[in-house]
């Protein structure tokens with residue numbers, strides 16, 4: 573089911589994934605980008621794609637390394653926000669990378 577959803581999402585988003593890849597500064601794997609966009613649905617219930625709200629920081633346009641190390645810090649418990657700890661612990665390294673690439677490609681001012 574999850575796989576089916578992913579296939580559908582990727583089919584629908586096929587065109588836009590290429591656009592995001594073009595917008596990203598470095599040459600990025602379009603599949604990783606599309607995977608990140610798919611996974612982002614879990615995050616955007618809290619994180620707005622445009623700006624911060626209700627004490628929840630914006631995570632668009634972040635440097636990939638900053639994004640990855642923030643999630644690693646929640647995973648290890650060195651950052652102590654319980655919500656983000658459980659979110660981070662549900663993600664594997666490839667998923668974190670995909671999310672970092674996708675959110676990093678979004679312009680926080682748009």
Ligand code: HEC
Pocket residue numbers: 611612614615616617618619627628629630631634639642643651652653655656659671
């Ligand atoms: C239930 C709400 C919620 C959900 C869902 C959620 N977050 Fe968060 N996130 C937060 C809050 C609140 C913070 C600030 C926590 C803190 O103070 O450390 C945060 C912080 C972060 C940060 C650190 C930002 C920075 O610059 O320090 C990153 C990165 C992040 N979230 C990524 C994600 C990703 C990726 C997902 C989806 C897989 C996600 N979050 C899902 C609420 C949420």
